[in-house]
Every structure is written in C-alpha cells, then in structure tokens.
Amino acid sequence: MSESPYERTGPVITLQDVWASYDQGDVLESIDLEIYDRQLVALIGPNGGGKTTLLRVLLGLLAPKRGEVRILGQRVERARRAIGYVPQEIRFDSDFPVSAWEVARMGRLGRRGLLRPFNSEDETIVADALRRTGALHLRRRPIGELSGGERQRVYIARALAVEPRVLLLDEPLSNVDPEARSAIIELLPGLSQQMAIIMSSHDVGSILPHVHRVGYLNRRLVYYGAPQQAPEAIRGTFACPVDMDSEQCPCAVCTAAAQSQEALP
Amino acid sequence: MIEALQFAFMRHALVAGLLVSVACGIVGTLVVLRRIVFLSGGIAHAAYGGVGLGFYLGMDPLIGAVGFSLIAALAMGLVELRSRQRADTVIGALWAIGMATGIILLDFTVGYKADLMSYLFGSILAVPVRYLWWMAGLNVLIIALVVLFFKELLATSFDETFAVTRNVPVEGIHLTMVCMIALAVVMMMRVVGLIMVIALLTMPAAIAVQWIKSVKRAMVLAMLLSAFFSVTGLWLSYSLNLTSGAAIILVAGFSYLVSLSLYKLWPVSAPREEPADAATA
Numbered sequence: 001m002s003e004s005p006y007e008r009t010g011p012v013i014t015l016q017d018v019w020a021s022y023d024q025g026d027v028l029e030s031i032d033l034e035i036y037d038r039q040l041v042a043l044i045g046p047n048g049g050g051k052t053t054l055l056r057v058l059l060g061l062l063a064p065k066r067g068e069v070r071i072l073g074q075r076v077e078r079a080r081r082a083i084g085y086v087p088q089e090i091r092f093d094s095d096f097p098v099s100a101w102e103v104a105r106m107g108r109l110g111r112r113g114l115l116r117p118f119n120s121e122d123e124t125i126v127a128d129a130l131r132r133t134g135a136l137h138l139r140r141r142p143i144g145e146l147s148g149g150e151r152q153r154v155y156i157a158r159a160l161a162v163e164p165r166v167l168l169l170d171e172p173l174s175n176v177d178p179e180a181r182s183a184i185i186e187l188l189p190g191l192s193q194q195m196a197i198i199m200s201s202h203d204v205g206s207i208l209p210h211v212h213r214v215g216y217l218n219r220r221l222v223y224y225g226a227p228q229q230a231p232e233a234i235r236g237t238f239a240c241p242v243d244m245d246s247e248q249c250p251c252a253v254c255t256a257a258a259q260s261q262e263a264l265p
Numbered sequence: 266m267i268e269a270l271q272f273a274f275m276r277h278a279l280v281a282g283l284l285v286s287v288a289c290g291i292v293g294t295l296v297v298l299r300r301i302v303f304l305s306g307g308i309a310h311a312a313y314g315g316v317g318l319g320f321y322l323g324m325d326p327l328i329g330a331v332g333f334s335l336i337a338a339l340a341m342g343l344v345e346l347r348s349r350q351r352a353d354t355v356i357g358a359l360w361a362i363g364m365a366t367g368i369i370l371l372d373f374t375v376g377y378k379a380d381l382m383s384y385l386f387g388s389i390l391a392v393p394v395r396y397l398w399w400m401a402g403l404n405v406l407i408i409a410l411v412v413l414f415f416k417e418l419l420a421t422s423f424d425e426t427f428a429v430t431r432n433v434p435v436e437g438i439h440l441t442m443v444c445m446i447a448l449a450v451v452m453m454m455r456v457v458g459l460i461m462v463i464a465l466l467t468m469p470a471a472i473a474v475q476w477i478k479s480v481k482r483a484m485v486l487a488m489l490l491s492a493f494f495s496v497t498g499l500w501l502s503y504s505l506n507l508t509s510g511a512a513i514i515l516v517a518g519f520s521y522l523v524s525l526s527l528y529k530l531w532p533v534s535a536p537r538e539e540p541a542d543a544a545t546a
Contacts, residue, residue: 059430080430090424096298097478098423106420110431115413142478158427 012037012166012196013058018067020050020057027053029219031067037165040192042204042227044234045217051200052088054217055168058198059085072165079166081110084159084195086152088170094144100154101139104130107161122161129160134183149180156184160191167191169199173206181206269503274390278509281392282495284400285456285465288407288449290488293470294480295411295442298422302467304341307356308443309450309462311337311363316384316454317370326384327399330454334447337363342443346436387458387510389499396455403448410445414438419480456495457510468517469494472524494520
C-alpha cells in the first residue's frame with residue numbers, strides 16, 4: 001500500500017518553499033510537498049510541529065509568509081470549494097439549538113452560495129454523507145447532546161457533503177470512543193479511493209496499513225515518503241495503540257514496523 | 266387591562282410592545298447564540314449619542330439614533346473582526362464615548378429637554394403613531410435579512426472557521442448582524458429605554474434557547490415570550506402605577522431566573538435515538 005496508482009496524473013496539492021508564521025515566529029519552514037489524487041497522507045510530528053498550521057495553510061485560513069500553494073492547479077481561495085475539512089475541535093455551547101442534520105448540511109454552503117436555499121439534491125447528498133459515516137440515525141439529535149465520537153462522525157459527514165476532492169482531517173482519532181475510532185479507521189481507506197486525504201494525527205498506528213505517505217513535521221518536513229521506508233527514529237513515533245512490547249504486539253504499527261525492519265538492507 | 270385599551274396611548278403601547286417582540290425574538294436569539302451580548306450592550310448605549318445629535322440639530326432623535334447606532338455597530342463589528350484580543354476594551358470605550366457624546370450634545374442644546382429620560386428608561390406609553398410605522402418597517406427589514414441569510418447566519422454562529430472554508434462572506438454576515446442589532450435597539454429604546462434594551466433583547470432568547478432545540482423555533486418562542494413580558498409589564502405598570510419599561514424588564518428577569526432554575530432541575534432530554542437500520546433520508 002505504499003504507492004498510490006494515481007501519481008502519474010499529477011499532484012492535486014503542491015507546496016513550494018512554503019513558510020508560515022504566527023506572531024511568535026515561524027511555524028513552518030520551507031515546506032515542499034506534492035500530494036496526489038487518492039493518496040492517504042498522515043501528518044505526524046510533535047505538538048507545535050506545524051501539523052494544524054499546515055492544514056490551515058491548505059484551507060487558506062493562514063496566508064503563507066513565503067512560497068506558493070496550489071490545489072487542483074488553482075489558488076487556495078478558488079480551490080476551497082472542493083476541500084472538505086474536519087477540525088480538531090469546535091467550541092460551542094452545549095445547548096446550541098442545532099441538529100446533527102443541520103450541521104452536516106453546512107457542508108453544502110459552498111455549493112449553494114448566498115441567497116440560494118438548500119434543495120432536494122443537497123438533502124440527498126447530506127443523507128448519503130451521514131449514512132457513510134454511520135450517523136444518519138443521529139440526524140434529529142441536537143449536536144450538543146452527542147458523544148465525542150458521534151459528533152466526529154457528523155463533522156466527517158459535513159466534510160463529505162462538500163463532495164470534496166481533497167479531505168483534510170485534523171486529529172480525527174483524538175477524543176473519540178473506541179467504537180467511533182474503529183468506524184473512522186474503517187471509513188478512511190474507502191474514502192481514499194475517491195479523494196486525496198491528509199490527516200494529522202498523533203497516532204497513525206491503526207491506520208498505517210492504509211497510509212500511502214507519512215509526513216513528519218517539526219517546523220520543517222523532516223521526512224515525507226512511504227511509512228515503511230521512514231527512518232527508524234520516525235517509525236518509532238507511529239504510536240502503538242495497544243502499547244505492548246513491539247516484538248509481541250499484534251497491532252498494525254508494530255507489524256508494519258517489523259515488516260519494514262525486515263525489508264531494510 | 267381591557268378597559269385600559271379604551272385609551273389610544275394604551276393601544277399604541279400594546280402595539281409597540283408586540284412589534285418590538287418580533288425584533289427581540291429574531292435578533293435576540295442570534296445575539297445569544299453568537300455570544301455578542303456585550304457588543305449589543307455597546308451598540309445600545311452608543312445610540313444615545315444619536316439621540317443627543319438629533320436634539321442638537323433640531324431633527325427627530327429617532328433618525329439620529331438610527332444613523333448613530335448603525336455607525337457605532339459597524340465600528341464595533343469591525344473592531345471585533347479585526348482585533349479580537351482587545352475587542353472588548355475597544356467596544357467598552359466606544360460604548361462610553363457614544364453616551365458621553367449624547368450628553369455633551371444635549372448640554373449644547375437650548376430649550377426643553379425633558380423627553381430625554383424616555384430614551385434612557387423607556388416611555389412605551391408615549392410612543393407616537395409614526396414611531397409604530399417605523400417599528401413595523403424595521404421589523405420587515407430584519408425579517409427579510411434573516412430569511413435571506415439564515416443559513417449563513419446559522420453556520421457562522423455555530424462554526425465560523427468552517428463557514429470561511431465554504432467561502433461564506435463571514436465578515437459581511439457579521440456586519441449585517443450588528444446592523445440588525447442596531448435597528449432592534451432603536452426600536453426598543455422607546456419601549457424599555459437604552460439602558461435596559463440589552464435585557465429585553467437577550468432574556469426571552471436565553472429562555473427559548475434553553476428549552477428549544479431548533480433555532481427557528483427558538484426565535485418564535487422568544488418572540489412570544491417577549492410579547493408576553495411586554496404585555497404583562499404594561500398591565501402591571503397600568504395597574505400599580507409603575508414605570509412601564511422597568512416593569513417589563515422585571516417580568517422578563519423574573520421569568521428568566523425561574524426558567525434557569527427549572528432547567529437546572531429538569532434539563533431537556535434528547536429525543537430518542539432511532540435505530541441505525543431504520544434511519545432513512
């Protein structure tokens with residue numbers, strides 16, 4: 001699973017010498033990156049290493065200080081209509097009177113535009129997105145009354161309702177219950193057959209067998225390539241979800257690490 | 266109360282209370298959801314500068330208040346968008362500057378100024394008929410704006426960052442919102458007064474949001490509650506010879522505290538979850 005068969009079609013995301021900073025200084029330094037259609041890319045790295053910042057740059061929420069970002073051959077602001085986004089966290093009052101359905105339908109805003117109401121096509125697409133994430137049965141419930149995992153499924157459905165060609169997920173596996181975690185992990189490989197996916201995560205262990213590329217960010221892109229070919233120091237950061245001795249552990253992280261160890265000369 | 270309606274001023278007061286409830290329900294719900302109560306308070310108090318300007322220039326204070334509160338709303342809205350870390354400080358400053366401007370302009374105004382207190386503390390019993398037409402017109406404008414931009418208002422209230430990624434003109438929607446607050450404030454200033462506007466704007470909506478899990482329905486309930494508070498406050502003020510604006514606010518405040526207590530005791534339970542396989546579009 002290290003190669004995406006779509007690399008010959010040209011990259012959907014290109015970053016050339018991208019620098020980004022906040023008031024306190026540079027957070028991304030000289031990032032060069034090409035991501036292809038139907039690639040599942042995991043961004044890993046330490047806290048403050050720039051994972052979320054890179055996603056913000058890709059969304060056009062933070063303008064790069066230097067360098068160029070092209071998505072689907074266009075500037076970010078123009079390409080944004082085709083980008084689905086699942087944030088790490090949304091802060092809202094628990095009594096905010098909005099249903100899971102209304103939240104998922106917000107994904108259609110970019111397609112509909114101002115002064116045009118949602119139509120039956122939007123309803124069908126939103127229902128399908130909720131069905132794919134296993135959240136259709138939650139649609140009438142207030143978003144504030146859902147568990148972290150249920151909410152995450154609704155947010156992924158909202159991103160899918162965009163009909164994206166690029167899906168950005170910021171720590172989708174954090175703060176979710178084991179059941180939702182399994183559901184999200186099962187969902188991603190199927191989605192990556194239809195779009196490029198960039199997922200930031202502290203723990204890519206469970207999804208590792210399906211990941212085409214791993215990017216290790218620590219201000220700079222220290223490593224970008226197939227997970228199996230990553231230097232040992234980086235492979236060690238593919239957190240083991242089972243947390244056992246790696247020689248005995250049956251988890252995907254340790255299995256992949258053992259396999260790549262054997263493959264190394 | 267019925268016998269009181271034989272007086273034209275009471276009928277006008279009742280209509281004013283009902284008209285103001287429409288704006289209160291719609292705008293108040295959005296204010297509560299977007300957590301911009303402080304900004305709304307700033308706009309309400311700054312509007313006093315417009316009242317002072319109206320008196321000073323010898324024109325209708327209502328026109329001065331509309332213009333001044335719209336300018337103050339846009340200034341505060343822009344401050345909140347551009348410098349969020351210090352926005353509350355700047356809004357607090359604009360709040361005070363607006364009021365002080367009104368007071369100073371009134372100092373320079375020659376002639377009788379007894380009507381001033383009615384703008385600060387409300388005077389629903391002295392609402393002229395032309396003012397009712399203004400209120401109706403502003404209601405139509407507010408309803409039209411909310412109907413046109415409802416999905417954008419909802420999305421930016423819930424998750425502004427996501428709305429940006431959908432190319433929603435977030436700044437434009439925010440500025441539209443603060444202009445609606447300014448219009449609602451002007452409508453309410455003769456009913457409860459600029460000082461207490463914020464209470465009537467937020468308390469019916471805060472009650473509604475506690476019990477209703479749909480924004481549209483919460484707006485309707487907030488309208489009905491606002492109308493109930495206005496009519497009840499008016500009746501109390503007539504029966505007990507109280508200041509009407511303060512009576513309306515006390516009814517609203519007492520109801521809010523009761524609602525808050527009841528909600529703590531019996532929070533609204535979520536609708537039952539449907540079985541996953543039974544769910545269809």
